[in-house]
Amino acid sequence: MKYPSSLVALIRELSRLPGIGPKSAQRLAFYLFEQPREDIERLAGSLLDAKRELHTCPVCFNITDAELCDVCADPTRMQNLICVVEEPGDVIAIEKSGEYTGLYHVLHGVLSPMNGVGPDKLQLRPLLPRLQSGIEVILATGTTVEGEATAMYVQRLIEPLGVMVSRIAYGLPVGGALEYADEVTLGRALSGRQRVSK
Protein backbone atom coordinates (compact mmCIF):
# COMPACT_ATOMS: atom_id res chain seq x y z
CA MET A 1 0.00 0.00 0.00
CA LYS A 2 1.25 3.45 -0.98
CA TYR A 3 0.38 6.30 1.39
CA PRO A 4 -1.13 9.50 -0.06
CA SER A 5 1.67 11.98 -0.74
CA SER A 6 0.02 14.83 1.19
CA LEU A 7 -0.25 12.55 4.23
CA VAL A 8 3.42 11.58 3.93
CA ALA A 9 4.38 15.26 3.59
CA LEU A 10 2.37 16.25 6.66
CA ILE A 11 3.89 13.47 8.77
CA ARG A 12 7.38 14.47 7.59
CA GLU A 13 6.84 18.14 8.50
CA LEU A 14 5.35 17.30 11.91
CA SER A 15 8.18 14.91 12.77
CA ARG A 16 10.67 17.76 12.30
CA LEU A 17 9.28 19.51 15.36
CA PRO A 18 11.28 19.04 18.56
CA GLY A 19 10.01 16.28 20.82
CA ILE A 20 7.81 14.77 18.09
CA GLY A 21 9.07 11.46 16.71
CA PRO A 22 7.76 9.61 13.65
CA LYS A 23 5.07 7.75 15.65
CA SER A 24 3.76 10.90 17.34
CA ALA A 25 3.82 12.71 14.00
CA GLN A 26 1.73 9.94 12.45
CA ARG A 27 -0.75 10.05 15.33
CA LEU A 28 -0.94 13.85 15.10
CA ALA A 29 -1.53 13.69 11.34
CA PHE A 30 -4.44 11.27 11.76
CA TYR A 31 -5.82 13.43 14.56
CA LEU A 32 -5.63 16.52 12.33
CA PHE A 33 -7.31 14.61 9.49
CA GLU A 34 -10.35 14.08 11.73
CA GLN A 35 -10.63 17.77 12.69
CA PRO A 36 -12.94 20.25 10.92
CA ARG A 37 -11.46 22.32 8.12
CA GLU A 38 -11.81 25.59 10.09
CA ASP A 39 -9.60 24.25 12.90
CA ILE A 40 -6.85 23.30 10.47
CA GLU A 41 -7.07 26.65 8.73
CA ARG A 42 -6.87 28.43 12.09
CA LEU A 43 -3.80 26.42 13.08
CA ALA A 44 -2.07 27.04 9.74
CA GLY A 45 -3.06 30.71 9.89
CA SER A 46 -1.67 31.14 13.40
CA LEU A 47 1.65 29.71 12.22
CA LEU A 48 1.86 32.13 9.29
CA ASP A 49 0.59 35.11 11.34
CA ALA A 50 3.13 34.49 14.09
CA LYS A 51 5.96 34.20 11.58
CA ARG A 52 4.88 37.38 9.79
CA GLU A 53 4.15 39.58 12.80
CA LEU A 54 6.75 38.54 15.34
CA HIS A 55 10.35 39.72 15.37
CA THR A 56 12.99 40.43 17.96
CA CYS A 57 13.13 43.73 19.82
CA PRO A 58 16.12 45.71 18.44
CA VAL A 59 17.24 46.60 21.98
CA CYS A 60 16.87 43.43 24.08
CA PHE A 61 16.07 40.77 21.42
CA ASN A 62 12.93 39.62 23.20
CA ILE A 63 10.05 38.55 20.92
CA THR A 64 7.62 41.33 20.00
CA ASP A 65 5.12 42.41 17.37
CA ALA A 66 5.77 46.12 18.01
CA GLU A 67 8.74 48.37 17.33
CA LEU A 68 10.10 47.88 20.85
CA CYS A 69 9.12 45.00 23.14
CA ASP A 70 6.70 45.67 25.99
CA VAL A 71 9.49 45.73 28.58
CA CYS A 72 11.81 48.11 26.70
CA ALA A 73 8.87 50.40 25.88
CA ASP A 74 7.81 50.65 29.55
CA PRO A 75 9.49 53.69 31.21
CA THR A 76 8.46 52.49 34.68
CA ARG A 77 10.81 49.47 34.52
CA MET A 78 14.11 49.95 36.35
CA GLN A 79 16.49 51.13 33.65
CA ASN A 80 19.66 50.25 35.58
CA LEU A 81 19.01 46.49 35.76
CA ILE A 82 19.57 44.19 32.79
CA CYS A 83 18.78 40.51 33.15
CA VAL A 84 20.62 38.35 30.59
CA VAL A 85 18.72 35.19 29.61
CA GLU A 86 19.13 32.45 27.04
CA GLU A 87 15.75 32.42 25.31
CA PRO A 88 12.54 34.47 24.97
CA GLY A 89 10.73 31.79 26.98
CA ASP A 90 12.96 32.66 29.95
CA VAL A 91 11.62 36.24 29.89
CA ILE A 92 8.08 34.89 30.21
CA ALA A 93 9.15 32.60 33.06
CA ILE A 94 10.80 35.49 34.97
CA GLU A 95 7.89 37.86 34.33
CA LYS A 96 5.55 35.25 35.81
CA SER A 97 7.59 35.22 39.03
CA GLY A 98 6.64 38.89 39.52
CA GLU A 99 9.97 39.50 41.31
CA TYR A 100 11.69 41.47 38.59
CA THR A 101 11.05 44.98 37.33
CA GLY A 102 14.21 45.66 35.31
CA LEU A 103 15.10 45.14 31.65
CA TYR A 104 16.20 42.04 29.76
CA HIS A 105 18.73 40.94 27.22
CA VAL A 106 17.97 37.73 25.31
CA LEU A 107 21.06 35.93 23.97
CA HIS A 108 19.10 33.47 21.79
CA GLY A 109 21.22 30.53 22.78
CA VAL A 110 24.11 29.42 24.96
CA LEU A 111 27.77 28.93 24.19
CA SER A 112 28.21 25.36 23.05
CA PRO A 113 31.52 24.74 21.25
CA MET A 114 30.54 21.06 20.75
CA ASN A 115 27.60 22.20 18.63
CA GLY A 116 29.54 24.96 16.91
CA VAL A 117 27.86 27.78 18.86
CA GLY A 118 30.48 30.43 19.62
CA PRO A 119 29.99 33.98 20.98
CA ASP A 120 29.28 35.30 17.47
CA LYS A 121 26.15 33.15 17.19
CA LEU A 122 24.61 34.82 20.27
CA GLN A 123 23.16 38.34 20.57
CA LEU A 124 26.10 39.27 22.76
CA ARG A 125 27.67 42.22 20.95
CA PRO A 126 24.46 44.34 21.11
CA LEU A 127 24.59 44.03 24.91
CA LEU A 128 27.77 46.10 25.16
CA PRO A 129 26.39 49.52 24.10
CA ARG A 130 23.64 49.11 26.73
CA LEU A 131 26.16 48.97 29.56
CA GLN A 132 26.69 52.37 31.14
CA SER A 133 28.16 52.88 34.59
CA GLY A 134 25.71 52.29 37.41
CA ILE A 135 24.07 49.43 35.61
CA GLU A 136 23.72 45.99 37.20
CA VAL A 137 23.74 42.99 34.91
CA ILE A 138 22.05 39.86 36.28
CA LEU A 139 23.28 36.72 34.57
CA ALA A 140 20.22 34.47 34.45
CA THR A 141 21.34 31.79 32.03
CA GLY A 142 20.46 28.23 33.06
CA THR A 143 22.44 26.18 35.57
CA THR A 144 23.42 23.67 32.92
CA VAL A 145 27.05 23.33 31.92
CA GLU A 146 26.47 25.52 28.86
CA GLY A 147 24.48 28.06 30.85
CA GLU A 148 27.27 28.33 33.44
CA ALA A 149 29.95 28.65 30.78
CA THR A 150 27.93 31.35 29.02
CA ALA A 151 27.43 33.27 32.30
CA MET A 152 31.16 33.12 32.98
CA TYR A 153 31.99 34.26 29.45
CA VAL A 154 29.61 37.22 29.67
CA GLN A 155 30.95 38.12 33.11
CA ARG A 156 34.55 38.23 31.87
CA LEU A 157 33.48 40.21 28.82
CA ILE A 158 31.58 42.95 30.63
CA GLU A 159 33.34 43.23 34.00
CA PRO A 160 36.11 45.44 32.54
CA LEU A 161 33.38 47.91 31.46
CA GLY A 162 32.81 48.83 35.09
CA VAL A 163 29.31 47.42 35.49
CA MET A 164 28.20 45.39 38.46
CA VAL A 165 27.61 41.78 37.53
CA SER A 166 25.52 39.29 39.52
CA ARG A 167 24.39 35.72 39.01
CA ILE A 168 20.92 34.47 39.97
CA ALA A 169 21.07 32.40 43.14
CA TYR A 170 21.20 28.66 43.27
CA GLY A 171 17.59 28.48 44.25
CA LEU A 172 17.21 26.65 40.97
CA PRO A 173 17.72 22.92 40.98
CA VAL A 174 21.17 22.35 39.45
CA GLY A 175 20.95 20.93 35.94
CA GLY A 176 17.48 22.39 35.37
CA ALA A 177 16.43 24.58 32.47
CA LEU A 178 15.08 27.99 33.47
CA GLU A 179 11.71 27.70 31.80
CA TYR A 180 10.74 24.64 33.85
CA ALA A 181 11.29 26.30 37.22
CA ASP A 182 8.22 27.20 39.27
CA GLU A 183 7.48 30.88 39.95
CA VAL A 184 8.41 30.84 43.65
CA THR A 185 11.78 29.18 43.09
CA LEU A 186 12.49 31.57 40.27
CA GLY A 187 11.54 34.55 42.42
CA ARG A 188 13.80 33.38 45.25
CA ALA A 189 16.62 32.84 42.82
CA LEU A 190 16.29 36.39 41.55
CA SER A 191 16.06 38.10 44.96
CA GLY A 192 18.94 35.99 46.33
CA ARG A 193 21.37 36.89 43.54
CA GLN A 194 25.04 37.23 44.53
CA ARG A 195 27.52 39.81 43.33
CA VAL A 196 30.36 38.23 41.36
CA SER A 197 32.34 41.27 40.22
CA LYS A 198 34.97 42.84 42.51
Next chain:
Amino acid sequence: MKYPSSLVALIRELSRLPGIGPKSAQRLAFYLFEQPREDIERLAGSLLDAKRELHTCPVCFNITDAELCDVCADPTRMQNLICVVEEPGDVIAIEKSGEYTGLYHVLHGVLSPMNGVGPDKLQLRPLLPRLQSGIEVILATGTTVEGEATAMYVQRLIEPLGVMVSRIAYGLPVGGALEYADEVTLGRALSGRQRVSK
Protein backbone atom coordinates in the same frame (compact mmCIF):
# COMPACT_ATOMS: atom_id res chain seq x y z
CA MET B 1 4.53 42.49 30.21
CA LYS B 2 1.86 41.74 27.60
CA TYR B 3 2.61 38.96 25.13
CA PRO B 4 2.17 39.63 21.40
CA SER B 5 -1.30 38.47 20.33
CA SER B 6 -0.02 36.36 17.43
CA LEU B 7 2.28 34.52 19.85
CA VAL B 8 -0.60 33.91 22.26
CA ALA B 9 -2.77 32.67 19.38
CA LEU B 10 -0.09 30.28 18.14
CA ILE B 11 0.49 28.85 21.63
CA ARG B 12 -3.27 28.42 22.08
CA GLU B 13 -3.64 26.57 18.76
CA LEU B 14 -0.64 24.32 19.43
CA SER B 15 -1.83 23.43 22.93
CA ARG B 16 -5.07 22.08 21.42
CA LEU B 17 -3.15 19.24 19.78
CA PRO B 18 -3.28 15.91 21.62
CA GLY B 19 -0.30 15.27 23.90
CA ILE B 20 0.85 18.90 23.80
CA GLY B 21 0.29 20.83 27.03
CA PRO B 22 0.66 24.59 27.57
CA LYS B 23 4.40 24.35 28.35
CA SER B 24 5.18 22.20 25.31
CA ALA B 25 3.08 24.52 23.16
CA GLN B 26 5.08 27.51 24.41
CA ARG B 27 8.36 25.75 23.71
CA LEU B 28 7.15 24.71 20.23
CA ALA B 29 6.07 28.29 19.49
CA PHE B 30 9.49 29.69 20.40
CA TYR B 31 11.15 26.94 18.38
CA LEU B 32 8.99 27.81 15.37
CA PHE B 33 9.80 31.50 15.81
CA GLU B 34 13.49 30.69 15.34
CA GLN B 35 12.92 28.70 12.12
CA PRO B 36 13.28 30.18 8.63
CA ARG B 37 10.11 31.49 6.99
CA GLU B 38 10.19 28.78 4.28
CA ASP B 39 10.01 26.03 6.90
CA ILE B 40 6.95 27.59 8.54
CA GLU B 41 5.28 28.05 5.17
CA ARG B 42 6.00 24.44 4.27
CA LEU B 43 4.51 23.23 7.57
CA ALA B 44 1.40 25.41 7.19
CA GLY B 45 1.10 24.36 3.54
CA SER B 46 1.35 20.67 4.37
CA LEU B 47 -1.50 21.09 6.89
CA LEU B 48 -3.73 22.79 4.34
CA ASP B 49 -2.77 20.41 1.51
CA ALA B 50 -3.46 17.36 3.65
CA LYS B 51 -6.85 18.71 4.72
CA ARG B 52 -7.78 19.57 1.11
CA GLU B 53 -6.55 16.42 -0.62
CA LEU B 54 -7.28 13.67 1.87
CA HIS B 55 -10.65 12.05 2.39
CA THR B 56 -11.93 8.62 3.36
CA CYS B 57 -12.28 5.81 0.85
CA PRO B 58 -16.01 5.35 0.14
CA VAL B 59 -15.66 1.56 0.44
CA CYS B 60 -13.42 0.91 3.45
CA PHE B 61 -13.06 4.42 5.01
CA ASN B 62 -9.28 4.30 4.98
CA ILE B 63 -7.54 7.64 4.27
CA THR B 64 -6.82 8.32 0.61
CA ASP B 65 -6.25 11.12 -1.89
CA ALA B 66 -7.69 9.07 -4.79
CA GLU B 67 -11.20 7.91 -5.63
CA LEU B 68 -10.61 4.53 -3.99
CA CYS B 69 -7.85 3.82 -1.47
CA ASP B 70 -4.77 1.90 -2.61
CA VAL B 71 -5.97 -1.33 -1.00
CA CYS B 72 -9.50 -1.26 -2.42
CA ALA B 73 -8.15 -0.32 -5.86
CA ASP B 74 -5.72 -3.27 -5.90
CA PRO B 75 -7.33 -6.31 -7.58
CA THR B 76 -4.54 -8.61 -6.36
CA ARG B 77 -5.61 -8.24 -2.70
CA MET B 78 -7.69 -11.13 -1.35
CA GLN B 79 -11.28 -10.00 -1.83
CA ASN B 80 -12.77 -12.49 0.65
CA LEU B 81 -10.94 -11.14 3.75
CA ILE B 82 -12.00 -7.94 5.53
CA CYS B 83 -10.00 -6.74 8.51
CA VAL B 84 -12.01 -4.40 10.76
CA VAL B 85 -9.84 -1.81 12.58
CA GLU B 86 -10.46 1.25 14.73
CA GLU B 87 -8.40 3.92 12.98
CA PRO B 88 -6.53 4.59 9.70
CA GLY B 89 -3.26 4.35 11.65
CA ASP B 90 -4.08 0.70 12.36
CA VAL B 91 -4.13 0.00 8.60
CA ILE B 92 -0.59 1.36 8.34
CA ALA B 93 0.52 -0.74 11.32
CA ILE B 94 -0.92 -3.93 9.81
CA GLU B 95 0.47 -3.16 6.34
CA LYS B 96 3.92 -2.74 7.89
CA SER B 97 3.67 -6.26 9.34
CA GLY B 98 3.55 -7.54 5.76
CA GLU B 99 1.38 -10.48 6.93
CA TYR B 100 -1.94 -9.40 5.49
CA THR B 101 -3.10 -9.28 1.90
CA GLY B 102 -6.86 -8.81 2.32
CA LEU B 103 -9.08 -5.73 2.52
CA TYR B 104 -9.87 -3.40 5.42
CA HIS B 105 -12.78 -1.65 7.04
CA VAL B 106 -11.97 1.38 9.22
CA LEU B 107 -14.58 2.13 11.91
CA HIS B 108 -13.10 5.56 12.85
CA GLY B 109 -13.52 4.97 16.55
CA VAL B 110 -14.64 2.47 19.16
CA LEU B 111 -17.90 2.09 21.02
CA SER B 112 -17.65 4.17 24.17
CA PRO B 113 -21.03 4.88 25.79
CA MET B 114 -19.28 6.88 28.55
CA ASN B 115 -18.09 9.34 25.89
CA GLY B 116 -21.35 9.26 23.96
CA VAL B 117 -19.96 7.14 21.10
CA GLY B 118 -22.67 4.70 20.03
CA PRO B 119 -22.77 2.47 16.92
CA ASP B 120 -24.14 5.33 14.82
CA LYS B 121 -20.95 7.36 15.31
CA LEU B 122 -18.85 4.58 13.74
CA GLN B 123 -18.60 3.60 10.06
CA LEU B 124 -20.41 0.38 10.88
CA ARG B 125 -23.46 0.42 8.63
CA PRO B 126 -21.36 0.64 5.40
CA LEU B 127 -19.69 -2.64 6.40
CA LEU B 128 -22.89 -4.63 5.98
CA PRO B 129 -23.31 -4.41 2.16
CA ARG B 130 -19.70 -5.64 1.82
CA LEU B 131 -20.48 -8.95 3.53
CA GLN B 132 -21.29 -11.66 1.04
CA SER B 133 -21.15 -15.36 1.84
CA GLY B 134 -17.64 -16.84 1.79
CA ILE B 135 -16.14 -13.73 3.33
CA GLU B 136 -14.06 -13.85 6.51
CA VAL B 137 -14.14 -10.81 8.78
CA ILE B 138 -11.14 -10.38 11.09
CA LEU B 139 -11.94 -8.21 14.11
CA ALA B 140 -8.71 -6.31 14.76
CA THR B 141 -9.90 -3.65 17.18
CA GLY B 142 -7.63 -3.04 20.16
CA THR B 143 -7.49 -5.20 23.26
CA THR B 144 -8.74 -2.34 25.44
CA VAL B 145 -12.15 -2.55 27.12
CA GLU B 146 -13.67 -0.40 24.37
CA GLY B 147 -11.91 -2.37 21.63
CA GLU B 148 -13.24 -5.66 23.06
CA ALA B 149 -16.77 -4.31 23.40
CA THR B 150 -16.66 -3.04 19.83
CA ALA B 151 -15.40 -6.39 18.52
CA MET B 152 -18.18 -8.19 20.37
CA TYR B 153 -20.81 -5.76 19.05
CA VAL B 154 -19.62 -6.16 15.45
CA GLN B 155 -19.51 -9.95 15.86
CA ARG B 156 -23.13 -10.12 17.05
CA LEU B 157 -24.18 -7.77 14.29
CA ILE B 158 -22.65 -9.68 11.38
CA GLU B 159 -22.71 -13.32 12.51
CA PRO B 160 -26.38 -13.74 11.46
CA LEU B 161 -25.36 -12.71 7.93
CA GLY B 162 -23.53 -16.01 7.51
CA VAL B 163 -19.98 -14.69 7.33
CA MET B 164 -17.05 -16.22 9.17
CA VAL B 165 -15.82 -13.99 11.99
CA SER B 166 -12.42 -14.20 13.68
CA ARG B 167 -10.55 -12.13 16.28
CA ILE B 168 -6.79 -11.39 16.09
CA ALA B 169 -4.80 -13.58 18.44
CA TYR B 170 -3.93 -12.58 21.95
CA GLY B 171 -0.52 -13.49 23.29
CA LEU B 172 2.89 -12.28 24.27
CA PRO B 173 4.44 -9.54 22.15
CA VAL B 174 7.32 -10.91 20.09
CA GLY B 175 10.61 -10.30 21.89
CA GLY B 176 8.88 -9.95 25.23
CA ALA B 177 10.16 -11.82 28.28
CA LEU B 178 7.61 -13.99 30.03
CA GLU B 179 8.25 -12.47 33.45
CA TYR B 180 7.28 -8.98 32.26
CA ALA B 181 3.94 -10.04 30.80
CA ASP B 182 0.86 -9.23 32.87
CA GLU B 183 -1.26 -12.09 34.21
CA VAL B 184 -4.18 -11.53 31.85
CA THR B 185 -1.98 -11.54 28.75
CA LEU B 186 -0.16 -14.62 29.98
CA GLY B 187 -3.43 -16.41 30.67
CA ARG B 188 -4.70 -15.59 27.17
CA ALA B 189 -1.38 -16.68 25.64
CA LEU B 190 -1.69 -20.04 27.40
CA SER B 191 -5.31 -20.68 26.53
CA GLY B 192 -4.70 -19.60 22.93
CA ARG B 193 -1.69 -21.95 22.52
CA GLN B 194 -1.08 -23.44 19.07
CA ARG B 195 0.04 -26.99 18.43
CA VAL B 196 3.52 -27.08 16.87
CA SER B 197 4.13 -30.86 16.82
CA LYS B 198 2.84 -32.94 13.92
